[in-house]
Amino acid sequence: QSVLTQPPSVSGAPGQRVTISCTGSSSNIGAGFDVHWYQQLPGTAPKLLIYGNTNRPSGVPDRFSGSKSGTSASLAITGLQAEDEADYYCQSYDSSLSGSVFGGGTKLTVL
Amino acid sequence: QVTLRESGPALVKPTRTLTLTCTFSGFSLSTSGMCVSWIRQPPGKALEWLALIDWDDDKYYSTSLKTRLTISKDTSKNQVVLTMTNMDPVDTATYYCARGQGGYPTRFDYWGQGALVTVSS
Numbered sequence: 001q002s003v004l005t006q007p008p009s010v011s012g013a014p015g016q017r018v019t020i021s022c023t024g025s026s027s028n029i030g031a032g033f034d035v036h037w038y039q040q041l042p043g044t045a046p047k048l049l050i051y052g053n054t055n056r057p058s059g060v061p062d063r064f065s066g067s068k069s070g071t072s073a074s075l076a077i078t079g080l081q082a083e084d085e086a087d088y089y090c091q092s093y094d095s096s097l098s099g100s101v102f103g104g105g106t107k108l109t110v111l
Numbered sequence: 112q113v114t115l116r117e118s119g120p121a122l123v124k125p126t127r128t129l130t131l132t133c134t135f136s137g138f139s140l141s142t143s144g145m146c147v148s149w150i151r152q153p154p155g156k157a158l159e160w161l162a163l164i165d166w167d168d169d170k171y172y173s174t175s176l177k178t179r180l181t182i183s184k185d186t187s188k189n190q191v192v193l194t195m196t197n198m199d200p201v202d203t204a205t206y207y208c209a210r211g212q213g214g215y216p217t218r219f220d221y222w223g224q225g226a227l228v229t230v231s232s
Binding site for chain 2: 002033034036038044045046047048051052057089091092093097098099100101102103104105
């Protein structure tokens, strides 16, 4: 069971907007630690998608955005495209565990 | 250009010790704020953070695996080594090394392609 909770799956039609939630607690997200998001295409290594809650690395389309509030964070994807079909993971730091933690991952299906 | 590459045995027998090497280029682990982490992913499952070493040789370990893990670096060779003792079939996973910067805790901005390790007799 992951410290950060994500929905196992989400889906949307091309062009639509989807959001993926990441729920933590007072020892991680709620303690003010940053949330980062990764995209993992089938058979490949994870790729940093959002860092520091809201920032996009160079080359990541602005269709991807992140937000954080209280003990939760969210990843939003607008203008959904077939190539967005992948697994998405949130990551933060947990002070009780004194280490990095990942969410359980969310599989995005583009209908 | 930052690259990382994991190397090590593809097959390990139960109870044995696994040694994985991460060889990187495009940055130096002697630069302030730099770090390298190990993360694994069992087949079909989620990512699990294992360990991290930073430029100052500070080391951090997953609480649940701390007694079995050792991370070390060879700055001159641009390598980070992870050893995991007493391997079990549940440790079968793809093992990734990844770079972080800006001090720990941090995000992981570059990842290796991963090394699949199967634990079986």
